[in-house]
Amino acid sequence: xxxxxxxxxxxHSLTSLSLPKKDLCASRKLHYKIGKNGYYVSWLESKTRNxxxxxxxxxxxxxxxxxxxxxxxxxxxxxxxxxLMKKCKF
Numbered sequence: 328x329x330x331x332x333x334x335x336x337x338x339h340s341l342t343s344l345s346l347p348k349k350d351l352c353a354s355r356k357l358h359y360k361i362g363k364n365g366y367y368v369s370w371l372e373s374k375t376r377n378x379x380x381x382x383x384x385x386x387x388x389x390x391x392x393x394x395x396x397x398x399x400x401x402x403x404x405x406x407x408x409x410x411l412m413k414k415c416k417f
Contacts, residue, residue: 344383344386344387344390345387345390345391346390347390347391347392347393348391348392351391351392351393352392352393355367355392355393355394356372358371365394366397367389367392367394368411368415369385370412370415371415382396
């Protein structure tokens with residue numbers, strides 16, 4: 328299972344990246360805002376809590392909504408996500 332976070336600060340097929348979809352961008356939901364970035368957390372919504380996607384499909388889900396999939400690149404980033412998951416009782 329790939330849980331995903333989408334970040335909104337970025338200026339469907341299995342082989343290519345999606346372009347943003349205007350209607351989905353306008354109606355996107357964000358759970359957290361840190362600085363200029365807004366975050367959608369998949370496990371907080373019933374529609375996406377049990378959504379199983381591979382990495383590219385999860386990235387396209389985000390891109391459809393004018394966001395991008397977050398990649399965790401450091402132990403600190405992983406710790407932040409781990410704490411968020413604990414708070415959410417995931």
